[in-house]
Amino acid sequence: MEIPNVADKWSGTVNEITLGATKDKGGTRAKTITIGGAKSIPFMDFEGNPGQKPVVAMDVYDVPPEDWPETLVKPFADVLNDPAQWAKKCVEQYGADLICLKLEGIHPDKGNKTAEETVKTVKSILAAVGVPLIIWGCEHDEKDNEVMPKVSQAAKGECCLMGVVTQDNYKTLTATCLADGHALITLAPVDINIAKQVNILVSEMDFPLNRIVMFQSTGALGYGLEYTYSIQERERLAALTGDKMMSMPVICDVGHEAWRTKESKSDDNEVPQWGARDERGPMWEAITAIGLLQSGVDIIRMNHPKAVATVKKSIDRLY
């Protein structure tokens, strides 16, 4: 019996974005990263070009994280107080494609660091590593609007990916990123209609659609992964059927979310039958990431080096 060809045909393409700028393009990065470009759903290359390989961004915090379990602290114990060295370790030892600097410490309740201090941190990381940078605010609107423009100016020309803008707070960061040549993350927490709305609002300010990355907020395995998965899958299908306002690459915050779960955090004595945390935690993070990869993800933010290695190996095998 002849097996019918059930391959779908797609008319749209996910936008391609190059992050980072080398010297000849006005920046100081040693390498750039290109994401997006998919013309088919993930891992279905018989339907069309799957686009660029998904990449892993490792998180670096501007202040030492307070709630990390020992398993997660261990690989970074010597650098948690020094974001530049931390970033260097992620790139040189753990193979991070990009660094995601999370500005946790600027939050009024978590250190209230100033714009000046933050600019110094950003510059030290830019000097320490050659990979492109993601710079992520603290998601406190007022503080972000105060700090992010200064950070953006300090990194002008480096083509960083800056985040996040929302339906209610997008004008300041959008204008700054437009002026300084950065790309932008649009956030709509698990709501596909608002995701489109933020993209429209940002594009109304003449921000180019091909410099936007979408973020839906991420649910870890057991904590809403399926909601994230289904929204991201619908976003990818919208992009592939030609919706220009939804044709952006997607970023996920897997590390932070996976390491908040009790399944990855609890120490070995709490629930002995769950096995050793040093295995269990990275596994939880890796499974969350690999699960979400199937829905169509371009950048995954991650934490544990072991999980990063597992996920990168999986990507290499599938692409």
Next chain:
Amino acid sequence: MISIGERINGMFKDVREAIKNKDPKAVRELAIKQTEAGASFLDVNVGTAAADPVEAMKWLIEVVQDTVKTPIAIDSQKFDVVKAGLSVAKNEILINSSKGDPEELDKFMTLAKEYNASLICLTMDKTGIPQDVERRMEFAMKIVEKAVEHEYELSKVYIDPILFPINVDQKQPALMFDIFNQIKMISDPPPHRNVGLSNFSQGTKEKRLLARIFLTMGISYGLDAAVMDVLDKDLMDAAMTAEIIMNQHLYSDSYLTAGRK
């Protein structure tokens, strides 16, 4: 919605004068305004008064292409005029239109394929326009068969079942809905379903309202293309809203803005 902006037509005085005096200003303005309004194609028709329709078509297309990158619908049933238009085309092209006679379809499909253009095919032939659903569907089937025979992509075929003016034969417009539905199921992918919308309400007192309601009703049955007044904002908004209600696009609060990009 594939909206084909109807205003660059020699039947309108401003365009007729532009052609006569070779003054591109009015044509440029119409090209820009219709593009900004969200037109998918700009219909280009030299009208009946042009002294040399072949030259007039070439000139109009060149003026439009110099102004915007919007795809163009070459509106003529004269083969030599269409061919002349295609010879200078740089933008994407839709040919408007071929009659349903086999020899006409052969000629036009061969030409469309050569230029990678789309083609509107009318469900009529030299004997006239059918008045019922069945005979229109016979034409639709024959058009699809011809496309398959020519290995011409069905996604480039637009079937126009010919919408009569409401004040000429009131029974006709309601038949269209059944036809859109049936054409949608004729093949996979199906050909597009197109009508000339302004003709439908021509000469009536509620011209715009009639067009708007027919279009939204049509969309709910599978109408997906129309030669229409894209400068009528209410009409465009109604079409986009109908498509949102039919779940053809992802909703967002600013869906009307998104629909014009």
